[in-house]
Amino acid sequence: MVQFLLRRLLVALLVSVTVLTFAFALTRLSGDLAISIAGPNATANDIEVVRKAYGLDQPLITQFFSWIGRAMVGDFGQSYFYRERVSTLIFSRLPITLTLGLVGLGIAVSVALPLGVISALREGRPIDRVISLVALVGQAMPSFWLALVLMITLGLNLGWLPISGTGTWQHFVMPGIVLSFSAIPALLRLTRSGMIDAMAADYIRTARAKGLSRMSIVLKHAARNAAMPVVSIAAVQLGFMLGGSIVIETVFALHGVGFLAWESISKNDFPTVQAVVLLLAVIYTLLTLGADLLNALLDPRLRAQ
């Protein structure tokens, strides 16, 4: 168990270092960063000033280690565009993205779990087919398009929900629905297959033999066992959703981290882009680490390994 934990931690640490390197290399793709920052109308003199100001005249290796050193203590420098500290900027936007992610996950879980259980209990029957088909259709819809369609129908035609912005909780419903679509198929399939396996297990036969009600067998015995892998996949999906929220935040004008990332990409604001890439990668790594730990805690069989 301890060895498993240490190994997992080491991998998480190595991944973080790799992503640090990757985020640095990413912004050097364009060739000369100073020209990009100075903008299209800059003179040669302006470019030199920019180069000095941002330390881009230093050797690459010096820049790299100074980026790593500062990133380790949470200092990502000054945003080129907002003239604000990148870390302040990100942390002021983070609550919106986290809210959106959690709302999306909440919707996804509350749709996928019951449907997955129903599907498993009616395996091969028409209702199972219909649920699979619906999941397949949901998976095929481009998120940004679904967002626009919901804006037209729920927002404009029915007037139920606000179309963009972040004022009230209602503002998070539509984006949450759209975001949940990316996680529902995976969660649904996993619940279904988990439930099918669980219902065929020996302890279910025992429970049946004891004469327990069907309801109690399904909810207390089978669903609990089927839920375990779902928990860890849900954590992974939350990580993916936070990364995918960039599209949805842009469409709905939710000023979270994703919107910030999109703005900074279109404004050549590299320090912010680097920091968001790193932040999302670290959050994902922590979530998967947490999911592994949780699994190890919940499942004695894993702990023994």
Add this chain to the structure above:
Amino acid sequence: MKPVSKLGLWIGAFIVGFTLFLAIFAPLLVTHDPFAQDLSRRLIPPFWMDNGGLTHPLGTDQLGRDYLARLIYGARISMLIGILTMVASGLLGTAMGVIGGFYGGRIDDFVLFAITARLSIPLILVALAVVALVGSSLTVVVATLGLLLWDRFAVVARVATMQVRTLDFVAAAWAAGCSRSHILLREVLPNILSPLAVVATLEMALAILLEAALSFLGLGVPPPLPSWGLMIAEAKDYMFFSPWVIMVPGLSLAVLVFGINLLGDGLRDLLRTGRTT
């Protein structure tokens, strides 16, 4: 159970085949130039609505370009991106997975680590950043997505290789004195292709959706190319008055991706039953 899953496979194959047909023969199928603007004929609705006509069966966009012609040319972009990305990421991912699964030990640790690191990198964000930095073009989009979407190929190829390498025919090949490259390419690879085919459909669908999202955000293929994602982005300002401008390209995307996924699911069922019998 069987006939229905077969039906899915056929519907999926039909959708993908039909889109491929549109993509290949686009120049022969359209009656209008997809790039020709005519500001006097802007936002004509499709034929089933009032004021629609058969000159422009799916209407025209905000610049007066024929929507059907743009839609058919858009199939080219989606299919091209989907197939090229699938091939690029498939080669990369399969190579990594097979090498990791075959050699094991340190090499496998490295492959596993690469997969873990890749999964932690936010896909859309990095793709957007790369396209913004390098410049938007079809080649850049394919290269970026190809370099990002190999993870599932690697995962599946690795596990399949681990299973295959312990089988008797591989041992027989070793005993017969075959070279390592012969065993990898001639014995292992052909036997892991069927699970990889299923992954290929998934990745193709994902690549098409990602390209549409990138183009929608303005950092995919550059205008005036008629990418379906770009068509939605350009028509967005008019969607509250004429919803069909986003419905036509959006539904096309959804139907194509749905078809690819049906094909993938059908293949999976077909291969699974094939294995047990």
